[in-house]
Amino acid sequence: MSFARFLRPSSIAVIGGREAEEVIRQCLKAGFSGEIWPVHPKKEQIEGLKVFRSVDDLPAAPDAAYVAVNRNLTIEIVGKLADRGAGGVICYATGFSESGEEGKKLEDELLAASGNMPLLGPNCYGLLNYLDQATLWPDQHGGEKVEQGVAIITQSSNVAVNFSMQQRGLPLAYVVSLGNKIKFDLPDAIREFAQQDTVTAIGLYIEGIADPRAFESAVNYARQLGKPVVALKSGRSDAAKKIALSHTASLAGSDDLISALFARAGVGRVYSMEAMLEALKVLHVHGPLNGCRLGSMSSSGGDGALVADAMEGLRLELGGLSSANHQKIKATVHELVTVSNPFDYQLFDWNDQTRLTDTFAAFIDSGFDLTLCLLDFPRGDRCSDAAWHPARNALIAAVNQTGAKAAVLAMLPEDMPEHTAKLLMEQGVVPLAGLDAGLQGVEAAVDIGRAWSCEIPVPLLTSVAGGQEPKVLDEAESKKVLADYGLKIPDSRIVTRPEDAAVVAWELDFPVVVKALGVAHKTDVGAVRLNLNTVEEVMAAVQEMAPLADRFLIEKMVDGVVAEVIVGVVRDEQFGPYLVIGAGGIFVELLRDTRSLLLPTSRNEIRDALLGLRSAVLFNGFRGREKADIDAAVDAIEAIANFTHENADRLVELDVNPLLLRSIGKGAIAADALIRVRD
Numbered sequence: 001m002s003f004a005r006f007l008r009p010s011s012i013a014v015i016g017g018r019e020a021e022e023v024i025r026q027c028l029k030a031g032f033s034g035e036i037w038p039v040h041p042k043k044e045q046i047e048g049l050k051v052f053r054s055v056d057d058l059p060a061a062p063d064a065a066y067v068a069v070n071r072n073l074t075i076e077i078v079g080k081l082a083d084r085g086a087g088g089v090i091c092y093a094t095g096f097s098e099s100g101e102e103g104k105k106l107e108d109e110l111l112a113a114s115g116n117m118p119l120l121g122p123n124c125y126g127l128l129n130y131l132d133q134a135t136l137w138p139d140q141h142g143g144e145k146v147e148q149g150v151a152i153i154t155q156s157s158n159v160a161v162n163f164s165m166q167q168r169g170l171p172l173a174y175v176v177s178l179g180n181k182i183k184f185d186l187p188d189a190i191r192e193f194a195q196q197d198t199v200t201a202i203g204l205y206i207e208g209i210a211d212p213r214a215f216e217s218a219v220n221y222a223r224q225l226g227k228p229v230v231a232l233k234s235g236r237s238d239a240a241k242k243i244a245l246s247h248t249a250s251l252a253g254s255d256d257l258i259s260a261l262f263a264r265a266g267v268g269r270v271y272s273m274e275a276m277l278e279a280l281k282v283l284h285v286h287g288p289l290n291g292c293r294l295g296s297m298s299s300s301g302g303d304g305a306l307v308a309d310a311m312e313g314l315r316l317e318l319g320g321l322s323s324a325n326h327q328k329i330k331a332t333v334h335e336l337v338t339v340s341n342p343f344d345y346q347l348f349d350w351n352d353q354t355r356l357t358d359t360f361a362a363f364i365d366s367g368f369d370l371t372l373c374l375l376d377f378p379r380g381d382r383c384s385d386a387a388w389h390p391a392r393n394a395l396i397a398a399v400n401q402t403g404a405k406a407a408v409l410a411m412l413p414e415d416m417p418e419h420t421a422k423l424l425m426e427q428g429v430v431p432l433a434g435l436d437a438g439l440q441g442v443e444a445a446v447d448i449g450r451a452w453s454c455e456i457p458v459p460l461l462t463s464v465a466g467g468q469e470p471k472v473l474d475e476a477e478s479k480k481v482l483a484d485y486g487l488k489i490p491d492s493r494i495v496t497r498p499e500d501a502a503v504v505a506w507e508l509d510f511p512v513v514v515k516a517l518g519v520a521h522k523t524d525v526g527a528v529r530l531n532l533n534t535v536e537e538v539m540a541a542v543q544e545m546a547p548l549a550d551r552f553l554i555e556k557m558v559d560g561v562v563a564e565v566i567v568g569v570v571r572d573e574q575f576g577p578y579l580v581i582g583a584g585g586i587f588v589e590l591l592r593d594t595r596s597l598l599l600p601t602s603r604n605e606i607r608d609a610l611l612g613l614r615s616a617v618l619f620n621g622f623r624g625r626e627k628a629d630i631d632a633a634v635d636a637i638e639a640i641a642n643f644t645h646e647n648a649d650r651l652v653e654l655d656v657n658p659l660l661l662r663s664i665g666k667g668a669i670a671a672d673a674l675i676r677v678r679d
Contacts (some may be wrong), residue, residue: 003118003184003192006088007127009063009134013036013055015077016068016558019092019138021046023066023126025376031145037062055080063087066126066136071095074122079113088118090126097180098123110181124179125157127162130172132197133270141175142166150172150280150543151193153186154205156167162273163205164628166414167591168433170281173175185213187218190229190421194222201283204231204267204274208611211577212598213260213460214344219265220456228288228448230279232257244487256596264598264605268444274413276431278441281451282370285430286405288449291444293319297343297360298374299350303411304342308370311434314443317571318342332359340364350384351387356394357401364395364404370447371406372432392420396427407442421467436492440642454604461599463576463648470652470676474517476553478673482656486639488632488669492555498539502555507536511557514541516549520674531557556671562628563618564658566594566609567637567642569651577644577651581606581637584658600645606637619661626663631660652676 011034012027020038024047027036037058040045045051052058055077061084064212067077071093081089096107110122119128120127130143142165149171154160157177173196175188186209193199202222209215219229236255261425262269268283270276282289294316296307308318318341321329328673329339332355343363349355364371374397377385392408399406407430410416421431432438468532472641473481479489494517495506505512516527527548529541542552566584571577575598582594597608610616610633644651653676660669 001116001183002548003088003188004117004195006064006120007129007192007312008547009034009087009129011037011060011062011064011137012134013037013039013052013062013065013081013086014068015039015055015065015091016337019068021065021353022138023068023136024049024140026137026141027133028133030135032133032135034063034132035059035133044401049673052476056086061085061087064134064136065089068092071122073566075106075110075113078110078117078119079115081565082113082115082117088120089114090120090124091122091179092124092126092138093121094123096122098466107180108184112182114183120176121179121183121184124177124530125160125495126177126245128160128172128175130316141177143172144614146171146173148198150201150203150284151176151189151196152201152203152280153178153189155181155186157206159205159273160599163203163277165256166277168279168416169418169425169431171284181210181620185210185214187214190215191221193292194218194225194227199227199279201287202227202229202368203280204229205276206231206258207235209258209261209574212257212389213462216261217264217422217461219267222586223266223452223456226287227267228268228283228445228452229585230270230276230283230444230448231262232270232276234272235428237273240359244575247399252302254402254572257572257596257598260596260598261575263451264448264457266448268448270440270444272437272440274434274437275444276637278437279444280436280441281425281432282407284444285382285425285428286370286445289405289445290368290449290453292316292443292446293367293369294442295319295341295343295363295366295368295371296374297345297363297371298346299345300341300374301342301344303374304344306411306435307374307409307439308342310439314439315446316439316443319366319368319607321366325362328364329366331360332362340624351390353394353397353673354392357397360398360403364398364406365402369405369446370430371404372409373406374411375408376410377417377420378413379414380417385417396424396429399429399473400477401426406430407432407438409435409438413437430571435580457602459486461576461645461648470678472518472520473675473677474519474551474677475515475673476608477550478675479670481675482640482643482670482673485643487636487643487656487673488667489673490555490558490669490671492553494551495542495554496550498542501538501552501554502535505535508556510534513536513553513555513557514538514545515553515555515672517553519551522535522672523645527563557669558660558662560626560662561665562626562663563615563661564671565613565633565661566655566657567640567659569640571652571653577648579606579609579637579641579644581609581611581613597641599641599648600631601641603634603638606634606641610634610637628661629667630661632666632668633659636670647677652675664675 413434
């Protein structure tokens with residue numbers, strides 16, 4: 001089903017009362033040049049246009065129709081539009097699936113009535129097309145005609161209105177509100193807008209993702225067409241955790257999976273509407289950035305210091321200057337100016353556009369992935385910005401001269417006037433409004449560029465775990481299963497009597513560990529004894545644990561441990577099984593330091609997740625300790641991922657805690673493991 005005719009209509013039918021009349025007014029106000037056919041059973045004219053009594057009376061099948069009547073009548077009219085061969089319809093009415101079971105039945109009827117005709121909604125405001133001024137929208141909006149621009153897709157009509165009102169110079173090609181998404185869902189919208197040459201980037205406001213696999217496929221399709229995607233996801237608070245058997249399940253949160261999906265698919269994630277608009281400006285002008293090395297130049301050391309501070313905690317860095325670049329810049333400035341990054345060029349040449357151009361060109365041509373020129377323009381109602389023109393024009397000239405990527409960053413959003421932002425955009429310079437939002441927008445473009453530098457990942461793992469009640473494999477069984485996939489485990493034996501435990505301990509060589517099998521959270525209930533060095537200690541441990549179990553695991557104690565991590569697999573209804581990697585051992589609940597990876601995954605993603613933990617400092621020789629064997633840790637986690645991939649339909653939950661990381665060359669060993677599977 002193609003939405004192309006519907007999205008760029010030459011004729012529009014508008015059906016209904018008050019809201020329909022507003023749609024007509026908005027289309028006329030915007031300057032829509034095509035045919036507009038009002039439909040109303042009683043009126044003769046609306047806004048000077050001839051009114052048709054019914055869909056049957058229309059002169060032709062419309063390319064697009066806007067239906068703003070009650071839910072029952074909507075179904076009837078949509079059926080008639082489908083019979084006429086309309087290009088698509090927007091359904092404004094509420095009271096469908098969002099209102100309960102009766103509404104769901106009516107929505108099913110609406111879907112059936114639409115046949116093969118594209119449908120947007122129901123329960124949505126509609127579509128703003130600023131390329132053709134087809135503003136199918138029952139309210140005011142803030143956009144204007146453009147020749148190309150970004151597409152913004154939202155799951156909230158009010159958020160869509162707010163985005164349309166932006167005054168940041170971002171050209172909007174489309175704004176669409178999806179409503180109940182019975183035919184035009186998020187993946188459909190991404191694919192449709194990605195196909196259009198006039199769309200430069202896509203922004204998403206998301207409340208939920210119904211089908212992660214379809215979403216990932218659509219984003220990958222957009223990537224193949226060179227259309228980057230940035231997203232703002234609401235509802236980031238921790239989801240209520242189910243009571244679960246393993247540590248891993250208590251650590252997982254749905255927002256972690258959204259972040260994992262975005263990272264995997266190369267979607268730039270932002271956390272505010274402002275940052276989303278700034279990211280879209282960067283992507284519209286420059287596309288995804290090739291790296292995170294930024295240059296920063298200003299006429300004030302204070303501004304430069306604020307930028308440096310604001311970059312702390314972001315995946316951005318201030319790039320260094322080579323000796324050659326340093327000398328080249330030095331030759332253009334006053335002798336009292338210190339050349340560095342951040343670069344305070346001071347005010348010696350503030351009114352000399354030619355000299356400023358030379359300085360700016362020398363600095364931005366220093367190999368940065370993006371250069372920030374810090375300029376806060378004076379307010380237009382009380383001041384003149386004429387004194388800022390030499391600096392503004394010098395940057396534009398320097399960009400034209402060098403081909404380097406640059407942005408003007410106003411520390412305060414109100415200090416980037418819309419007319420200035422538009423002028424900069426037209427000249428290939430990004431106008432960033434606000435320090436924090438601007439840098440976050442740059443970071444999103446960097447994240448997309450980093451993802452695009454890698455191969456497109458294989459599709460998400462598809463699996464359904466159903467059937468019988470899951471069974472729990474005890475520690476020994478779980479370790480044996482995982483060892484078959486390459487996971488390293490300690491030497492061990494299973495015993496039932498204290499006397500046998502003593503013999504086994506001698507065979508394994510002291511020190512050893514004694515564990516009661518079939519007991520969850522062993523440390524909490526006294527079901528584990530560590531670092532036992534005598535036969536008497538081993539026998540006593542088994543005797544003390546006898547009330548807890550009738551089988552005991554005797555293991556060789558692992559020495560030389562540098563760090564501990566937890567590796568688990570949890571199943572999500574939408575995403576299927578996924579990996580959780582985090583700080584392990586006693587730090588699991590204490591630090592709650594985890595990363596989630598959707599499956600299948602790669603060695604590089606596993607390594608990045610490990611090194612991205614807050615506790616990763618322990619892997620690198622913290623306070624004189626030896627460095628951890630990260631390669632062995634990646635091997636171990638990859639073995640767990642491979643087991644999960646081959647048993648995805650059976651596996652319910654998996655927990656390896658801790659995975660003991662020894663020093664480089666000595667490996668990583670699973671000290672404990674638990675698996676829940678269905679037969």
